[in-house]
Amino acid sequence: MKAPLSEGKKAERRLGWLLCAPAALVMVAVTAYPIFYSVWLSLQRFDLKFPDQREFIGLENYVTVLTNEFWWTAFGVTMLITVVTVAVELVLGMGLAIIMHRTIIGRGLVRTSALIPYGIVTVVAAFSWRYAWTPDTGYLANLFSDGAPLTERASALGIIMLAEIWKTTPFMALLLMAGLALVPDDLLKAASMDGASAWQRFTKVMLPVMKPAILVALLFRTLDAFRVFDNIYVLTAGANQTSSVSMLAYNNLMKGLNLGIGSTMSVLIFLTVAVIAFIFVKLFGTAAPGSSDEGRR
Amino acid sequence: MLLPLAACGGGDGGVPTINLYYPPEQNLQTVIDNCNEQAQGRYRIEYRVLPRGADDQRVQMVRRLAAGDRGMDVLGLDVTWTQEFASANWILPWTGDARAEVERGTLAGPLESARYEDELFGAPKNTNVQLLWYRTDLVEQPPETWDDMIAQAQRLKEQGQPYQVLTMGAQYEGLVAFYNTLVASAGGQILNEDGTEAVFDEGAVRALEVLQRFATAGVTSASFTNALEDDVRLAFQSGNGAFQLNWPFVYPALQEGAPELADKVGWARYPGVDAGQPSRVTIGGVNLAVSRFSDHPDEAFEAALCIRDAENQKFSAINDGVPPTIESIYADPEMTEAYPMKDEILAELRDGATRPLTPAYQNVSTVLSVTLSPPSAIRPQETADELRRSVQDALESKGVLPG
Numbered sequence: 001m002k003a004p005l006s007e008g009k010k011a012e013r014r015l016g017w018l019l020c021a022p023a024a025l026v027m028v029a030v031t032a033y034p035i036f037y038s039v040w041l042s043l044q045r046f047d048l049k050f051p052d053q054r055e056f057i058g059l060e061n062y063v064t065v066l067t068n069e070f071w072w073t074a075f076g077v078t079m080l081i082t083v084v085t086v087a088v089e090l091v092l093g094m095g096l097a098i099i100m101h102r103t104i105i106g107r108g109l110v111r112t113s114a115l116i117p118y119g120i121v122t123v124v125a126a127f128s129w130r131y132a133w134t135p136d137t138g139y140l141a142n143l144f145s146d147g148a149p150l151t152e153r154a155s156a157l158g159i160i161m162l163a164e165i166w167k168t169t170p171f172m173a174l175l176l177m178a179g180l181a182l183v184p185d186d187l188l189k190a191a192s193m194d195g196a197s198a199w200q201r202f203t204k205v206m207l208p209v210m211k212p213a214i215l216v217a218l219l220f221r222t223l224d225a226f227r228v229f230d231n232i233y234v235l236t237a238g239a240n241q242t243s244s245v246s247m248l249a250y251n252n253l254m255k256g257l258n259l260g261i262g263s264t265m266s267v268l269i270f271l272t273v274a275v276i277a278f279i280f281v282k283l284f285g286t287a288a289p290g291s292s293d294e295g296r297r
Numbered sequence: 298m299l300l301p302l303a304a305c306g307g308g309d310g311g312v313p314t315i316n317l318y319y320p321p322e323q324n325l326q327t328v329i330d331n332c333n334e335q336a337q338g339r340y341r342i343e344y345r346v347l348p349r350g351a352d353d354q355r356v357q358m359v360r361r362l363a364a365g366d367r368g369m370d371v372l373g374l375d376v377t378w379t380q381e382f383a384s385a386n387w388i389l390p391w392t393g394d395a396r397a398e399v400e401r402g403t404l405a406g407p408l409e410s411a412r413y414e415d416e417l418f419g420a421p422k423n424t425n426v427q428l429l430w431y432r433t434d435l436v437e438q439p440p441e442t443w444d445d446m447i448a449q450a451q452r453l454k455e456q457g458q459p460y461q462v463l464t465m466g467a468q469y470e471g472l473v474a475f476y477n478t479l480v481a482s483a484g485g486q487i488l489n490e491d492g493t494e495a496v497f498d499e500g501a502v503r504a505l506e507v508l509q510r511f512a513t514a515g516v517t518s519a520s521f522t523n524a525l526e527d528d529v530r531l532a533f534q535s536g537n538g539a540f541q542l543n544w545p546f547v548y549p550a551l552q553e554g555a556p557e558l559a560d561k562v563g564w565a566r567y568p569g570v571d572a573g574q575p576s577r578v579t580i581g582g583v584n585l586a587v588s589r590f591s592d593h594p595d596e597a598f599e600a601a602l603c604i605r606d607a608e609n610q611k612f613s614a615i616n617d618g619v620p621p622t623i624e625s626i627y628a629d630p631e632m633t634e635a636y637p638m639k640d641e642i643l644a645e646l647r648d649g650a651t652r653p654l655t656p657a658y659q660n661v662s663t664v665l666s667v668t669l670s671p672p673s674a675i676r677p678q679e680t681a682d683e684l685r686r687s688v689q690d691a692l693e694s695k696g697v698l699p700g
Contacts, residue, residue, distance in 0.1 A: 047694035048363055049385050049656045068697040151523050239468060248697070254356055256660055256698040257363070257385070 035270065041263035048257035061264040070248065071265070077157065078244040082225040085164045089221060090214075092165070093172030100173060101180045118170040126234035129163045133235075153240045160242065163231045168224070172217055179213025180206070219280040223273055245269050313593040315342045315600045318358060319373035320583070321349055324616040331612075332603035340596035342371075342604075351375055351470065355659070362387040362588065369588045370597040371604075374419060376410040376582050376651070377470075377658045380492070383413035384656035388586040390416040395598045399605075406649035407622045411584045413654075419584025422605040423619035426578050426645045427478070428638060429565045430533065430541040430548075435459065439565035441575075443479075443507050446540060446568050450516035453539050463529045464542035466512070466521040468670035473662045474579040474652065475542075476669055479504035481577035481650030483570040487688070492655035495688040497681045505677040507570055512672035522671045534558065542567060544581070545638060546618055564638045566645060580649035582622065620646070660691035660698055667699045 005013070042061055046054045065071050096114055103110045117125070132138035133150050141149060149155035183206050191205050207214070229246040236242045238251065245265060253262030319325060329342045336342075347354040358372055362382070374382060382388045391399055399420040400408060411419030429446075431439050435458055440446035446462060453460035465471030480487055485500015512521065518532055526543060533541040534555040541547065552559045569576035585601040587594055603609065610621040615635040620642055626632065627643045636642070653661055664687045668680060690696030 045694070048359075049381050050694065051386060064695060065697055070697050070699040148523065243699075248699075252698045254360065255352065255663075256694075257359060257381075258660075258694050258698070261694070261697060 038263040038266050038270075041259050042267045044260050046259040048259065057260075061260050062268075065261060065264050065268065070243075071245070073241050074243045074245045074248040077242060078226060078228065078246075080157070081161055081164065081228055081244065082222060085161050085168070085225050086218060086221050088161075088165050089169045089172045090218065092169045093176050093217070096169060096173035097176035097180055100177055114173060115170045117167050118174075120167075122167060122230040123234055125167055126163060126231045129159065129231075130235050133159055150236055151240065153242060156236050156240060156242050160228075160231050160235055163235065164225065164228060167231075168221065172221055175217035175220065176210070176213060179210035179217070182213065183209045215280065215284055219277065222276055222280070226273060226276065227269070245272075312338055313340045313596050315340045315370045315593060315597050316345050316368055317342050317371045317373070317600070317604070318345045318347055318369050319371075320347050320351075320354055322613070322617050322619070324613065327616075328604055328609045328612060331609065332600060335603060336596075336600070340593065340600055342600050345369075347373070358382075362590070365590050367590045367592055370591040370593060371601045372586045372588055373422070374584045374586050376407070376421075376424075376580065376584055377662070379411050379419045379584050379586065380413045380654055381656040381658060382586060383416070383418040387589055388418050389589050389591075389594055389598075390418055391420060391587075391598070395602060398602060402607075402623045402625055404622055404624050404646050404649075406580045406646055406651060407582055407584075410580065410582070410651050410654070413656075419586045420601050420605050421622035422583045422585050423610065423613060424580050424582035424622045424646060424649075425544055425620055426580050426642055426649055427474075427542055427544050427567055428641055428645070429567050430543065430562055431565065432459065432539050432561055433563045434561045435539045436563075439563065440540075440568050441566075442572050443511060443568050443570060445572075447511060447514045447516055450539060451514065454516065459537055459539050460516060461518045461532070461538040462511070462516045462540040462542070463518055463524070463532050463538040464521075465524055465526055465529055466517070466670075466672060467523050467525050468666050469525065470662055470666065471525060472669055472672070473665045474581070476504060476508060476665065477579045477650060477652050478567065478576065479507050479570060481579070482567075482574070483507070484574075488653045488655060488661075488692075492653060493692065495685045495692065497685045497688070501684075502677050502681045503570060505675050505680055508669070508672045509675040509677060512675075522673075545620065545636075545642065548638065549618060564641055566641055575648070576645070577648055577650040578645045579652060580646065582620075655692060657692050657694060660694065660696070661688050663698050664688055664691045664696070 043056060043058060044054060045057045045060070100107075100111050100114060130150065132140040133148075135141045135148050149159060187205055187209070188201055191201050196204065227246050228244045229250065232238060232242060232244050232247050233250075238244075238247045243251070246269065249262050249265035249269060252258050252265060256262070317329065326344055329344050333341055347357060354373075355375070355378060358369070358374075361369060362385070372382070372388065374388075379388075383390075390396075396417050399411075399417060403421055404424065407421035407424040408417075411417055411421055429439060435453055436449060440449055450460045450462050465475060477487065480501045483500035483503040485498050485502070485504055486496045487501055488494065489496050511517070518524065518537065520528065520532070524532070526546075529541060529543050530547045530550055532538060533543075533547070534551060536555075536558060548564075551562060567576040567578045585605055587597040587601060591597050605622070607621075607623050607626055610623055611626050611629060611631065613619050614621045614626065615631060618635075620636075620639075621627070624643070627636075627639050632639050652658065655661060665684065668684055668687065669675065687696060691698075
């Protein structure tokens with residue numbers, strides 16, 4: 001049973017809604033409309049090459065995509081990239097966060113330089129990776145083998161993941177550093193007094209306190225990683241079965257001009273992202289920053 | 298105050314600007330300058346250079362045309378895109394005198410690539426066709442069939458000589474063109490006449506057999522399945538190959554890059570599939586089309602006609618190496634020096650093979666390149682059955698394009 005709201009609370013709520021309204025309207029215009037439009041497109045046979053043959057076909061596009069091996073290959077690749085990169089980024093990001101948190105000398109410089117990869121436009125970074133891994137133009141390709149690593153599936157996927165990790169670990173570290181700041185020094189000192197080792201202090205004190213921050217960081221990165229596009233577009237353009245679902249959607253939309261199939265893929269990507277977010281929020285109890293119980297009045 | 302206005306062009310009273318979107322071609326600006334001079338102020342062509350990659354060129358044009366962009370007037374379309382752009386209602390048909398002028402003296406193959414549903418949608422500006430390049434010091438008689446060429450290469454291999462047959466085998470358009478040549482040479486068909494149905498008949502199956510046999514005969518280079526045009530050229534220039542199947546651009550490059558080898562390189566017609574049956578080789582090239590959204594269609598047609606007229610085509614052939622589409626140019630004495638292989642090119646062009654003519658070519662090509670790659674894994678009959686299904690889906694824009 002909820003207690004009835006007081007007059008003051010009700011008025012506060014109304015004001016809250018009013019203040020939110022403009023932002024909500026903008027959100028509807030720029031996100032909700034395109035989403036509903038792609039859902040509408042996904043129910044049609046609509047190919048720009050054949051403008052006269054546009055028709056409503058229900059869920060047929062979904063059947064086509066979901067029974068297609070290219071889609072599932074791309075889905076597997078996307079999942080692999082997501083799981084591997086987020087896991088590696090979490091470990092590396094935690095290390096980086098602790099270093100940045102603990103640095104006393106040149107703190108600003110350390111933090112700024114650690115963030116450089118994240119500040120570089122992904123496409124630009126991806127091009128430098130591509131040249132680095134291409135025989136003749138790069139310094140990395142001939143380091144490991146005589147071949148062209150970007151033309152073979154396993155090595156190409158490895159390079160894509162490496163580029164992703166290099167790029168977004170700083171972001172992970174940034175979020176985790178915010179979490180580290182939540183850990184009270186007194187708590188660590190007390191644990192230390194009780195004889196806890198450094199590892200024990202980390203696992204038994206810091207991690208539990210940081211849990212909300214870690215989950216938020218994981219959620220953000222997982223959603224981001226699942227939409228991986230730029231690195232693949234530049235590094236392999238999806239050759240040798242290295243396409244992600246976003247690449248596949250792009251190819252069907254922009255190259256194939258097939259708005260029906262392409263929109264279907266976009267909607268499926270959207271749904272997958274929604275499911276991932278749901279799992280994080282409901283099962284792991286991830287909270288958006290500021291919405292935890294302590295923050296509530 | 299007048300200058301900035303004039304630079305905008307297209308404004309009231311000003312000289313209409315005709316924006317030509319065309320792939321990079323080194324000396325095309327000279328052609329455009331000629332045409333601007335000829336126009337005497339009726340219009341002014343501006344050369345907007347498209348990206349180098351064919352996919353990037355197409356995506357840029359498609360995206361802008363789908364949005365009804367009025368800033369594009371004349372478009373340089375790869376021969377495989379004309380039907381798609383016509384079907385999507387993005388380009389205007391050539392009619393009346395302009396059409397008659399385009400058709401006059403133009404080779405049948407390139408002209409065929411510019412037609413869609415009995416109308417002409419493009420003016421062939423240049424064409425292209427691959428030849429067989431071979432080492433005259435190793436090969437006595439250029440092979441007339443693939444079987445012959447494979448046997449010759451194997452013999453050279455046994456003798457410890459350079460033996461490789463170098464051509465494009467990566468998963469991309471080049472592999473599709475390769476297969477298309479084999480199908481046409483075997484008298485087969487990929488699609489029916491209307492381009493509405495996937496056929497993959499007996500000839501198409503035999504083409505698959507040849508492709509598979511070639512890939513597994515031990516005569517290709519190790520990087521066959523990764524090789525694009527330029528990789529093939531470089532491999533041949535480095536002396537590993539006895540044969541090279543490639544576009545004519547390799548010839549000037551060879552003279553510049555490996556002059557001592559150039560003296561030992563001859564050319565011949567692309568090998569066929571059956572003895573006594575000359576090959577039919579896939580033609581490439583560019584068609585000029587006028588955008589439906591152009592504000593100055595009349596001037597745009599006129600500009601396109603000028604760019605592709607006989608004099609300018611000859612200029613481009615000699616200076617940029619692109620083979621002309623007007624047959625009479627080949628007889629011009631000036632061509633002999635720039636194009637010593639012009640007789641072979643013309644012979645192949647006279648019965649050249651177009652790639653499947655359908656608005657869905659991009660999809661068909663993607664499906665083909667994925668299924669044919671790697672060629673060593675082809676199982677002719679099964680692969681043909683698989684292709685018949687997936688290409689049919691691609692034609693009906695039902696299937697998923699592989700990424």
